[in-house]
Amino acid sequence: MSEGNVPIHWYPGHMAKARRLLQEQLKRADLVLELCDARIPEASRNPELRKMISAKKSMLLLNKADLADPDTTEKWLRELPGAIALNSLKSNGKTVLDAMRNATRDLIQKYESRGVHKTVRAMIVGVPNVGKSTLINQLHGSKIAQTGDRPGVTKSNQWVRITPYLELLDTPGMLWPKLDDQDAARRLAYIGTISDEVVDLNDLAFHLLQDLKALVPDRVAERFHVDSPETLDGIDLMDAVCRGRGWIMKGNTCDYDRCSRIVLDEFRAGRLGRISLEAPAAGEGTET
Template identity: 40%
Template sequence: GVDLKNNKNIDKIIDKSKEILNELNEIKQNRGINKKTLRALIIGIPNVGKSTLINRLVGKKAAAVGNKPGVTKNLGWIRIGGFLELLDSPGILWPKLDNKTVALNLASMAAIKEEILPIDEVAIYILNVLSKYYPVFLKERYDIDAIDKDNIIDTLDIIGKKRGAIIKGGEIDYKKVYNLIMKDLTEGLLGPITFDRFDSFNNTKEDGND
């Protein structure tokens, strides 16, 4: 797969595009049709790196990027070389997010606006996912072995003290802790994790969100 963080396998997209274009142009030439550039649409949920991918392919900042949803406002064609045109598009989502787990997963990846779900709820959800499925990463990043769901404040206090999220009087700045957890996730500092689980996929289908 393509790894934008480490700039791996990006050239494979160019190579495959040229291969597809050559095949299409060969068919067109046999039919007496003029050769054309290859056009493709970049589409996906908000804040997953669509514009970043385009910029990597172009080799310069051709599309606006930002670590929040809604940076790309309109459709826009961007030419790569003389053979490929990519259409950058705003992120798309389901019309309604009736499934709470799906909403939390999207919020954890900053794919939906912060106003939709409280940041404290999202940050605690991230910690619970780490504790359940990725305890090694939880230990490596925060030096926490497990999370007590009935006393989550203790966990937040540990993270706050270790990361310097302390306000006047020595109290923990919980809002800063929540933001630190979100930032650690979106910047890939928690490790290679996924929020998609097969059991939750089945539950989503049963809820009618397929």
């Protein structure tokens, strides 16, 4: 395998269509819930989407907070007033529903004063795989939106009634056409936002190991049975991980494909513990 950088070209054709649809649906929305990933609250916010929703009332949710370092999430919440940290798999949604009610109180009162029963329409937006459909299911109390641990599961827009006063719209995840920052692109790929079919998994795992080594060397040592990972660099680290976990092929060569697949899977499943890859200001993640 090479140690070079394999650029990520990631903008699937169907996203242009998703964008147009979203723009159309936005006209009907009273409120927008923007989901980002609590492990990478910067890289997982789509600047194009933010521009599109800038004229709307919106709320930011840091989802998958159960996988992020709690202290770093606290820092993000101080940095982003009004944002809510969430585990969509577990939360009963009360915090989110209360916040939505507060955000639209004026609107509802305006209608009520005219004797009109107003149904608030809220759109859930965000990059792929961030947990939009899971949140809808949690708020609805049943599996009404399809979910899956890969991008592109939600194809069409589905309005879902949550209460007599609230409807939610699930939307397909949106990426943006141009991303100059390859580090940010990689972080999005680490967490499964960009389809694994369009990225070089060996290159991705190679960089993920480098990042993890810098952030949480002890956990890398423990999980992959590597002595002093902080002293190893690049391909030497990947080799040590292969040997540590026994991913060796005939002829005593390292099985990089197997290594890459498992390293990514284990990171995504939180097997290395709660890790934030981005922190406010300093720009570096921290560990618990």
